[in-house]
Amino acid sequence: xxQSYLPSxxxxxxxxxxxxxxxxxxxxxGDLQKEFAQDSNSIAIIVKHLxxxxxxxxxxxxxxxxxxxxxxxxxxxxDDFKSKDELLTNWNKGxxxxxxxxxxxxxxxxxxxxxxxNQGHTVTEAINRQMMHYAYHIGQVxxxxxxxxxxxxxxxxxxxxxxxxxxxxxxxxDKQRTHFTDDL
Numbered sequence: 570x571x572q573s574y575l576p577s578x579x580x581x582x583x584x585x586x587x588x589x590x591x592x593x594x595x596x597x598x599g600d601l602q603k604e605f606a607q608d609s610n611s612i613a614i615i616v617k618h619l620x621x622x623x624x625x626x627x628x629x630x631x632x633x634x635x636x637x638x639x640x641x642x643x644x645x646x647x648d649d650f651k652s653k654d655e656l657l658t659n660w661n662k663g664x665x666x667x668x669x670x671x672x673x674x675x676x677x678x679x680x681x682x683x684x685x686x687n688q689g690h691t692v693t694e695a696i697n698r699q700m701m702h703y704a705y706h707i708g709q710v711x712x713x714x715x716x717x718x719x720x721x722x723x724x725x726x727x728x729x730x731x732x733x734x735x736x737x738x739x740x741x742x743d744k745q746r747t748h749f750t751d752d753l
Contacts, residue, residue, distance in 0.1 A: 577622035584750040585707045586664050592714035598653040600717045618645040622706050627670040635685035
């Protein structure tokens with residue numbers, strides 16, 4: 570594996586965090602707690618689950634099983650946040666834990682085996698597993714936010730009907746090697 574994997578995954582995680590940040594910023598605390606159906610999850614519950622997962626997976630990432638004994642996963646599906654500020658503090662705590670674990674990694678550690686519930690994963694596999702898990706849930710967060718805001722939603726990507734103009738702009742630029750998140 571070349572030297573681009575770790576910088577790329579850090580950018581990808583930052584991108585997914587930014588989608589969550591931008592969604593949460595558009596919503597009130599009441600919006601964040603809205604559940605659309607019985608047994609569905611509000612954004613607040615999804616955030617609580619993501620934070621619990623991040624703290625468990627990334628704390629002592631290389632030396633301890635990713636499913637910590639202290640994690641109370643079932644409790645993650647009970648919304649007990651008292652304010653939007655508390656939710657954001659926890660959201661950032663989870664992401665800080667992730668970045669603290671990933672940023673110091675070196676390419677030669679990528680084949681090291683770590684465990685999640687006693688299942689062996691290379692560091693690369695574990696990173697990919699978590700990135701896809703977070704992308705799945707952040708997609709839910711964005712979708713719920715979009716449902717709540719309706720026509721007042723501020724698009725986080727190319728807005729409907731704007732693809733042609735976006736592509737014209739991109740193809741007027743010189744070809745270059747960049748990460749798609751570099752200009753976000």
